[in-house]
Amino acid sequence: MEQENPFAPPRVELIEASSVSLPGLSASHLRLLGWLALAHFMGSLLGMALSVLGEALEIPFLITLEQWLGAVFALLGAYLLLRFKAWLVVRFGATGLEWPVYLTILFGLVAQAMLVVFDGVLERLGLPMAGLFLVLAMLGAATLWLGICLLGLREGGGLLRTLAWLYMISGGMLISVLLMLLATLPLLAGQFVLMLIFFRAAGEAR
Secondary structure, eight states, X not given: OOOOOTTSOOOOOSSOOOOBOOTTOOHHHHHHHHHHHHHHHHXXXXXXXXXXXXXXXXXXXXXXXXXXXXXXXXXHHHHHHHHHHHHHHHHHOOOSOHHHHHHHHHHHHHHHHHHHHTXXXXXXXXXXXXXXXXXXXXXXXXXXXXHHHHHXXXXXXXXXXXXXXXXXXXXXXXXXXXXXXXXXXHHHHHHHHHHHHHHHHHHHBO
């Protein structure tokens, strides 16, 4: 049996391990989420370009294509938000995210569905447009709530706080109705920040 030398210096690790064990979220999985978030960001930019070109050149096909691509990327965004919530729970032990995340996904999908179903009808005042404004306002409230919850994570780094503020700003813009169109900008920035968060999380996971 090996005896310890009482005069030997204590054995300590000189370098603290920077990796973090995340059950159910491996580095490869988080890296895949990062690439999906990048695809979501690029798809949103493509959708905006198609919408602008369709309106400017009066090509209905481009507008229809943008709406269906928007529906596909809305589903992708919902999946990414769910995985983001799962990562926050495992990494930081976050609580209270269920309702804001689920409501954000619900109202986002309903808004996108209304844009596809009521295509053309939303160009004039009426019940469909009023309903869309109401859904977007509810989406803004849920997004604002989610941002406040993220800001309450004390262990979160700079990227999480940036994402929290972007969610709160975009949520406030959606609620205001008058600034709904401008809300696209902080939401796009939020998609880019979410991509960075996934890639950074992949770098620290093991």
